[in-house]
Amino acid sequence: MQCLNDLVKEIKACHICEGLPLGPKPILQAGSANARLLITGQAPGTxxxxxxxxxxxxxxxxxxxxxxxxxxxxYNDQLIAIIPMGFCYPGRLEKGGDKPPRKECAPQWRDRLLQVLPNIRLTLLVGSYAQNYVLGKxxxxxxxKNFQQYLPNFFPLPHPSWRTLAWAKKNPYFEQEILGELRVLVKRVLRL
Structure with missing residues (x-):
């Protein structure tokens, strides 16, 4: 099995998605096999x-x-790994917002990274791209709303963009109930 540091170096040298508007620049946080929390989002922004x-x-x-x-x-990579579905900025949509993560990235790297992160106790699935990849459509x-059915391994969250502010107003249970449970669980996993 490949060691984590060698795999991260290989990822940072990746160019499978040449032609991106800002060029390939893989961004992730995976510095220790001892990390206990994994945050999986979509892709880096500008x-x-x-x-x-x-x-x-x-x-x-x-x-x-x-x-x-x-x-x-x-940003303590001894505690938290951050592995997006796409490691490189995918570009902007004509109507605004970022394009989806490139489809080549997660199949190429995700499983290999998870193999060298054996101490992950909880994965936060941030947004639809992460959730659909890991949990299915x-x-x-x-x-x-039904986050408890995905525990103890996964905790689905909306993407924390500015658009979520309107979503949270329509779904007040998120801030009133779910965030409290999330915070307790994260502190327990990180042993804070």
Whole structure:
């Protein structure tokens, strides 16, 4: 079995999705086989691409707020691995927003990464792309509402973009009930 550091180096040198608007620049966080929490989102945005740091944008701020953990804990690769469905910024849609993650990425790398991260106790599935890849086709709202049926391995979450603010108003149970349970579970998994 390949070691984690060698696999991450191989991923960071990946060019299977040549032709992206900003070019290939794989971004992930996987620094220790001891990581206990895995965050799986869709793909880096332009700010993450520019800084080389995943969730380094307002969506990341919102996600950290949901989890009630600070940047130091969030970016502690001894505790948390962050493996998006696509490692490179996919570009913008004509109507606005980012394109979906490239389809080549997750099949190429995801299973290999999970094999070298044996201590993951919980995976946060952030948004529809992560949920559909891992759990099969379904609706984010129903999965979030029924999160308990995916435990102890997975916790489905909406994507923490600005669009989620309107979604949260329509689904007040998310902030009133689910976030509290999420925070307790994350702290337990991270032993904080």
């Amino acid at each position: 700010l993450a691409h520019n800084t080389g740091l995943t969730f380094n944008d307002p969506s990341g701020d919102r996600l950290r707020d949901w989890l009630q953990i600070d940047r130091d804990v969030f 379904g609706q984010v709202t129903q999965r979030v």
